[in-house]
Amino acid sequence: MNAIKRSKRLPGPTGSIRYGVTLCTWLVLILFLGSSAVADTRPGEASPNIIIQIGPPEIIRGPDTSTDNAFNTLMGARSLLGYIANASTWGYIGGSLETLRPMNRVVLQKGDHFDSRGAWLNSVWEDGAVIRGWYHAETERTYSQTRKSVAYAESYDGGLTFVKPNYPHNQVITSPPHYTNPNNDDEGDHRVIQVGDYLYMYFLSNHRPSWQIYLARSHISDHGLPGTWQKYNHGSFSQPGLGGEASPIASWTDLATSWVSYNAYLKAYIGFSGVWDNALGRQKGFGLSVSADGLHWSTIMNPSTSQPYLLLSYEGSWDRQANAGDLVAYPSFVSVYGDSDRVDDVFWLYYMYLNPGDGFDRRYLVRRKLRLSYATSNKPADLVPRMALSEYRHRDDRWFTTISTDPDYQFTKIIGYLFTDQVPNSIPLYDCYIDYWHDHMLVPNDATCGGGDVRYLRRVGWISTVPFDHSTPTYRCWDQSATNHFISTEPSCEGKKTEYLMGYLAIMPPLPQNQFVALSNYDRSDQRDNWATTAKPPREYAFEFRLGYLFTAQQPHSLAVYDCYIDSWRDHMLVVGDPSCGGARKLGFMGYISSRPFPGSLPIYRCFDAQATNHFISLDPRCDGKKLEWLAGYVASRPYRIESIMYLPLVSRE
Numbered sequence: 001m002n003a004i005k006r007s008k009r010l011p012g013p014t015g016s017i018r019y020g021v022t023l024c025t026w027l028v029l030i031l032f033l034g035s036s037a038v039a040d041t042r043p044g045e046a047s048p049n050i051i052i053q054i055g056p057p058e059i060i061r062g063p064d065t066s067t068d069n070a071f072n073t074l075m076g077a078r079s080l081l082g083y084i085a086n087a088s089t090w091g092y093i094g095g096s097l098e099t100l101r102p103m104n105r106v107v108l109q110k111g112d113h114f115d116s117r118g119a120w121l122n123s124v125w126e127d128g129a130v131i132r133g134w135y136h137a138e139t140e141r142t143y144s145q146t147r148k149s150v151a152y153a154e155s156y157d158g159g160l161t162f163v164k165p166n167y168p169h170n171q172v173i174t175s176p177p178h179y180t181n182p183n184n185d186d187e188g189d190h191r192v193i194q195v196g197d198y199l200y201m202y203f204l205s206n207h208r209p210s211w212q213i214y215l216a217r218s219h220i221s222d223h224g225l226p227g228t229w230q231k232y233n234h235g236s237f238s239q240p241g242l243g244g245e246a247s248p249i250a251s252w253t254d255l256a257t258s259w260v261s262y263n264a265y266l267k268a269y270i271g272f273s274g275v276w277d278n279a280l281g282r283q284k285g286f287g288l289s290v291s292a293d294g295l296h297w298s299t300i301m302n303p304s305t306s307q308p309y310l311l312l313s314y315e316g317s318w319d320r321q322a323n324a325g326d327l328v329a330y331p332s333f334v335s336v337y338g339d340s341d342r343v344d345d346v347f348w349l350y351y352m353y354l355n356p357g358d359g360f361d362r363r364y365l366v367r368r369k370l371r372l373s374y375a376t377s378n379k380p381a382d383l384v385p386r387m388a389l390s391e392y393r394h395r396d397d398r399w400f401t402t403i404s405t406d407p408d409y410q411f412t413k414i415i416g417y418l419f420t421d422q423v424p425n426s427i428p429l430y431d432c433y434i435d436y437w438h439d440h441m442l443v444p445n446d447a448t449c450g451g452g453d454v455r456y457l458r459r460v461g462w463i464s465t466v467p468f469d470h471s472t473p474t475y476r477c478w479d480q481s482a483t484n485h486f487i488s489t490e491p492s493c494e495g496k497k498t499e500y501l502m503g504y505l506a507i508m509p510p511l512p513q514n515q516f517v518a519l520s521n522y523d524r525s526d527q528r529d530n531w532a533t534t535a536k537p538p539r540e541y542a543f544e545f546r547l548g549y550l551f552t553a554q555q556p557h558s559l560a561v562y563d564c565y566i567d568s569w570r571d572h573m574l575v576v577g578d579p580s581c582g583g584a585r586k587l588g589f590m591g592y593i594s595s596r597p598f599p600g601s602l603p604i605y606r607c608f609d610a611q612a613t614n615h616f617i618s619l620d621p622r623c624d625g626k627k628l629e630w631l632a633g634y635v636a637s638r639p640y641r642i643e644s645i646m647y648l649p650l651v652s653r654e
Contacts (some may be wrong), residue, residue: 007081011566011642015030016329021024021322025263027074028049030256034485039196040225041265041351041494047167048486049374049375049377049378050372050374050375050382050383051372051375051382051383051385051386052267052371052372052373052385053371053373053385053386053417053508053511054240054368054369054370054385054387054420054513055368055369055370055371056386056388056402056411057353057366057367057369057402057403057404057413058363058366058368059366059405060192060364060365060367061084061365062267062357062362062363062364062365062405062494063361063362063363064363065331065360065362065407066085066086066365067084067352067365068086068087068124068330068352068363068364068609069085069086069120069136069189069330069506070259070330070331070332070336070350071084071189071330071332071350072121072123072124073334073338073340073341074124074125074126074159074340075339075340076159076298077637078545078546078637079094079543080094080095080096080518080546081093081124081158081159081339081547082091082100082102082338083107083170084122084365085120085121085122085482086118086119086120087117087119087120088118088119089106089107089108089110089120089162090102090103090106090107091107091111091159091160093160093545094518094520094543095340095519095534095543095545096338096517096520096530096546096602097334097335097336097337098146098350098545099520101286101536101539101543103160105160105161107121107160107161107162108121108135108161108162109131109259109516111167111168113167113168114139114171115135115151116138116139116140117137117138117139117140117141117146118136118137119136119137120136120137120192121135121162121441122134122135122136122189122192123191123192123193123201124155124398124572125192125194125199125224126394129156130154130156130223131154131155131158131162132152132153132155132224133154133162134151134152134157134172134190134192134224135152135162136148136150136188137149137151137171137188139558141182145182146182146186146592147182147185148187148188148189149174149188150171150172150173150187150188150190150201150203150225151164151169152164152165152168152172152224153165158424168360168433169226169401170226171226172201172216172218172224172225172227172228172229172241172242173187173188173190173201173203173216173228173231174187174241174242174243174651175231175243176243176308179596180262182208183206184207184208185206186206186458187207187246187300188204189203189204189258190202190204191203192204192224193261193262193402194220194341195217195269195293196220197220197221198217198220199218199219199220199224200215200216200260200294200550201215201218201229202214202215202255202258202259202260202271203215203216204258205246205248206255207246208248209484210252212248212250212252212494213250213255213257214232214246214247214248215231215246215249215295216229216230216231216232216241216246217229217230217232217334218230218241219376219488219588226241226242227240227241227242228241230244231244231246232246232247232249233246233247233315234247234464241366245426245579249296249297250357250581252274252327252358253273253275254273254289254297254299254300255272255289256271256272256286256289256616257286257331258273259271259272259331259332259333260291260394261332261333261340261342262341262342262415263342263343263344263345264342264343265344265345266290266293266334266372268290268292269292269293269294270289270290270291270333271288271289271290271291271297272286272287272288272289272636273286273287273288273299273300274287274288279361281351286331287300288300289322296582303311304494305589312395312624320354320358320359321338321357323357325356326352326354326460326614327352327354328351328352328353329351329352330351330568331349331350331351332349332350332351333347333348333350334347334348334349334350335347335348336348336514337362337399337514337516337518337639340584345371345372345509346369346370346511346512347369347370348367348368348369348370349370350365350366350367351365351366352364353365353403353405354364356457359558366403366405369382371512372513380423380643381423381424381464382469383422383626384420384421384423384510386418386419386462386506387402387418387420388414388417388508389401389402389415389416389417389418389460389505390402390411390412390413390414390415391412391413391414391415391486392404392406392409392411392412393406393409393410393412394408394409394410395438396404396438396440396479396483396484397409397439397440397484397541398440398484398486399440400440401431401440401457401458402418402431402461403458404478415474415505416472416489416505416561417505417507417508418461418462419461419462419464420462420508421462422462423462423464425464425465425466425467426462426463426465426503427444427462427503428444428459428462429442429443429445429459429460429461429463429503430442430444430447430449430456430458430459430460431457431459431460432445432454432455432457433455433457434448434453434454435452435455437483437484439483439484441454441476441485441486441585442460442476442485442487442502444463444476444502447459452590463502463504463505464502464504464505464506465503467506468504468506470506470507470508471504471505471506471507472504472505472507473491473504474487474488474500474501474502474503474505475487475490475491475493475498475499475500475501475502476494476499476500476502477493477494477497477499478496478497480496485499487502495628513552514552514639515551515552515639516549516550516551516558516589516591516636516639516642517549517550517551517552518534518546518549519532519550519561519590519604520533520534520543520545520546520547521534521536521543521544521545521547521617522542522544522545523541523542523591523615524540524542525542525600526540527570528609528612528614529541529570529571529572529612530609530614530615530617531572531612532572532585532616532617533563533572533574534591535563535587535588537589544652547604547617547635548590548604548635549599549635549636549637549638549639550591550593550635550636551592551593551636552591552592553589553592554578554592555592555596555642556596557596558593558595559576559577559592559593559595559633560577560592561574561575561576561589561591561633562574562575562576562578562581562587562588563586563587563588563589564581564582564587564588565581565584565585566584566585566615569613569614571613571614571615574590574606574615574632575618576593576632593633593634594635596634597634598634599640600637600638601634601636602619602629602635602637603619603634604618604632604633604634605617605619605621605623605628605629605630605631605632606620606630606631606632607623607626607627607629608623608626608629609623609627610627611628611634615629617632626649
């Protein structure tokens with residue numbers, strides 16, 4: 001980790017390149033499932049082709065200096081925790097990703113020994129009443145001289161704060177003592193995930209002399225404590241985590257970062273591979289790698305071109321000069337409900353982002369929703385993934401791009417999808433800006449943006465020059481009165497001047513919404529008001545715990561749930577089936593609750609505290625000693641797939 005900048009190097013086929021890469025804002029991911037990726041594939045059978053649909057970006061936080069590692073989470077039974085770090089680690093808590101709020105404290109701080117430069121909490125694991133964590137540590141030297149290791153921490157308050165047992169003897173991974181040169185003495189930047197009966201720790205080391213991924217493991221019965229980790233070395237887990245030797249588990253092109261998640265859709269572990277551009281002699285970005293066992297990794301290849309599919313492009317740089325492009329780094333996978341360890345066919349990709357020319361004091365935490373789906377053919381145009389090209393507006397300027405962090409520009413719609421890599425009959429499309437007119441415009445096939453005073457921002461993708469299945473013609477237009485270029489799918493350019501047919505955008509179905517929404521309890525002690533809601537209340541309301549999950553769409557035997565408020569009592573209350581809220585003020589619709597139990601459901605009860613004139617929701621049928629009004633219904637204890645629960649025999653009420 002580095003609070004200022006990175007200068008790590010990773011091996012490439014012909015040399016070394018920067019870790020974290022020079023990356024563009026657009027993301028590329030396309031999958032051809034090899035025999036190692038899917039357990040159901042039989043020898044000799046072709047695996048299905050899969051593409052990813054990439055949605056528009058969502059800015060989670062920034063600009064600031066906080067994002068300096070992969071965003072990671074812990075999905076507990078009653079809360080969701082998230083962590084981000086830069087020398088110190090900060091935490092988030094809530095019922096869902098959408099309702100996470102910052103904690104009012106530093107979760108883990110640097111020390112005065114091997115972690116004097118910083119403590120980055122990269123992984124956590126719930127182990128009964130204890131949450132165990134492993135943090136990346138650096139010594140207090142200049143970045144080029146710092147020594148990196150991995151250390152252990154524990155939390156006894158549900159992940160709100162972590163302590164370092166037996167500090168400074170809490171390290172779990174250190175380099176062998178004979179590595180004294182600061183250019184090859186590092187082992188860190190790790191990720192821990194449970195694989196079978198073991199905790200697997202993937203970590204980066206520069207022993208070879210360039211950065212590669214190494215592996216250590218600890219049996220779950222040993223809880224990942226110091227002294228229980230064994231490094232993988234030449235075919236076996238035979239070396240101690242503290243000072244032992246290790247060998248890389250994969251080439252850089254097969255596994256380039258330590259982030260690993262299990263993908264239930266692919267039935268495989270997934271990570272990020274490195275992609276090399278032979279023509280340019282530099283890293284092209286990250287691809288996708290897969291593993292059936294978490295140990296043996298392979299890059300997913302494109303069956304049409306025999307090249308690794310890309311995840312991130314190479315535009316941008318860690319050396320943040322004035323002409324530096326976009327920078328994307330520290331990617332991580334998180335399920336739509338907040339699970340970092342297990343994702344499905346639809347999930348989030350979180351990453352750090354820097355705008356062109358910006359320094360590391362202006363970092364953003366960004367996420368995009370991705371969807372895996374089966375391709376219908378082997379044509380490159382059907383296999384290359386598509387990324388949302390969206391419209392953003394500010395006054396008279398209409399900006400069509402794949403990313404915008406400017407809060408003045410409001411997202412309005414997705415106009416179509418660009419290819420994230422070149423396909424036959426396609427040309428690159430560039431995001432350009434005329435400062436004098438405050439005019440963003442798209443320019444096809446010209447990286448100079450037409451020259452003159454027009455400023456190049458980024459390449460946003462490729463557009464087809466010929467129609468294809470499920471495509472729409474797209475025109476570049478000119479609004480003389482607003483001195484603004486824009487694009488439209490209407491040949492008439494919405495009554496403005498049509499400049500030319502720019503190409504054909506892909507039309508994709510809407511990205512799916514979540515099937516569940518978290519219902520959580522919040523409390524405001526100074527007003528004695530308890531609020532059960534799916535929304536994110538003001539900071540005055542402290543998050544308590546997640547009650548369960550409501551359905552987002554109506555299901556058999558389900559009723560609508562409304563968020564209501566009695567002004568005279570300053571009392572929030574949950575109302576089922578009555579949009580009038582019984583005469584109280586309706587704040588909004590929250591979702592649907594089942595009137596009958598189903599597998600994995602929990603009953604929730606509406607209660608009343610007469611002394612506080614406060615309605616509240618409880619999992620306790622005795623209402624914590626207050627008045628029970630009625631059984632409100634049944635919520636899901638966790639976000640199952642609806643099709644797996646709603647059509648099974650209902651559970652008896654007894």
